[in-house]
Amino acid sequence: MTLTLTVSDEVRALVPGFTHLAIEARGLVNGPSDEASSALLDEAARRLAERLDGRTPDQDPHVAAWRAAYTAFGAKPSRTRNSAEALARRALADGGLPRINRLVDAYNAISVAHLIPVGGEDLDRIEGAMRLVRATGEEEFTTVAGGEETVEHPEPGEIVWCDARGVTCRRWNWRQGPRTRIDDGTTDALFLLESLAPMTRGELLAAGDELARALERVSPGARITVRDPE
Template sequence: MRFQHSPALWRDFPALVPGVLLAHGLTPAVSVDAPVARYGAAAAERLAAAPESQFPEVQAWRRAFATLGLKPTQYRCASESLLRRFRKEGSLPRIHPLIDLCNAVSVAYGIPVGVFDLSRIGGDLEVRYADGDEAYETFSGGLERPDAGEVVFADTERRAHARRWTNRQSGHSAVRDTTTDVLIITEALHDTAPQDVRKLVSSLADELRTVWSVEPTTAVLTQEAPAFTC
C-alpha cells in the first residue's frame, strides 16, 4: 500500500508537513491511562494560557479551511474540535486505547491525528481533491458523496476514508476491537510544523513501543519525498 498527498494539494499548500506511522499487532487489551493523563495535563497547561483558537497550529488550519471555502467555525479541524471539547469538559470520551492515546497526543500538540484500520483500506490511499463520486460511509452506516473539490482521503476503490481534510473520518476504516494493523496520519501547516510533527511522530512511536511492545515504521513526508509505502 502507498500513502501520499496529491501534487495539486502540495501545490496549493506547500507548507504542509505530514507524519505517518504504521503499526502491526495491536490489541485493545492494554491500559493507556498514564500517557493519556500526561498528554492531557500538557494540553490543559496550554489552554490555561490561551484558548485553542489562538494556537498557531489551529490558526493555520483555519486559514487552510477558509482557502477551501469552508467556514472555519463551522468545519473545525480534528485537533481544534478535540481541544474545544477538552477545554469545556476537562476530559475526552474513552473509545479504544489507541484512539484515546492518539486523541490525547493530538490535544497536547494541537495537531490532528487520524487513525485508520489498514485492513479496511482498498489499495493505495491518497489525500486529494474529490471528484464527487467517491463513497463515504458515516459512523451510523449511511452513505454520502463528498462534494467535488473537497479534500478527502480516498483509496484505490474510490472509497473516502475522511471528508473535509481532517474534519470527518469514515466509519468504514475506524479502529475497532478487532483492529490489529493501523496507519496513523498527522498533518500540520503552521510555521514550526517540521519540528513539531517530527516530535509528535517520535513521541507517539515511543508510546506504541511502551504500551503495545510493537515497533512502528515512521516517516515525515515532504513535497520532494511525498510517498509512504507499506
C-alpha cells in the same frame, strides 16, 4: 506490504507547506481503554492547558493555520473544525476527553498534547493506495446517520483522504468514516500526523516519536515503523 500515500498537486498548490508523517504499527493488541491509555489522555489535557495558558484553541498559531486551510477549500472552520481543534475543545470542557480504546486514546493524546491532527486507520480495511485529493463530488463516503449506514458525497473541491473504494476522511481531517476506523480487533494500523507552518519539521518528528512510544506503552511488542516522506 507498505501502504502508498500520495498528496495531489492540487492540494499542494492550494495549501503550500503541508507535510505529514506516517507511522505503521503491526502486531498491535487493542482493547478497551485502561489505566495506561487514560493516563496518556490526562497528561495531554494538562499539557494543552499549559500550552494555551488561558487562550482558546483557535488562538494557537497551528490551529489558526488549519482554519485558514479549511477556508481555502471552502469549508467553514467554526462549523467543521479540524480534528485537533475539536479534541482540544473537548479536553478543556467539563467531562474532558472521551475514552475510546487503547490505540485511539494513544493517538488522541498526541493530537491534544501537540495540537496536531492525528488520524488512525486499520490497514486491513484500506483498499489500494491512500490519496489526499480535491474531490470531484462523485466519490462515496460511507458513514452512519441515525444508527443506519448511509452514503454521502463530498463537496466538489473539498479536500479528502480516499482509497480505491472511496473517501476515508472528509474535509481533510474532520470526520473519519467507520469503514477503516480502528476498533478493538485492529492488529495492523496506520497513524497519520499532519502539519502546516508554523509547526516546524522538528516539532512534527517529535510528535511522531512520542506517538511511537505511546503505542509501545499501550501495546507492548508491536512492530512500529516511522515513515518520513522527506
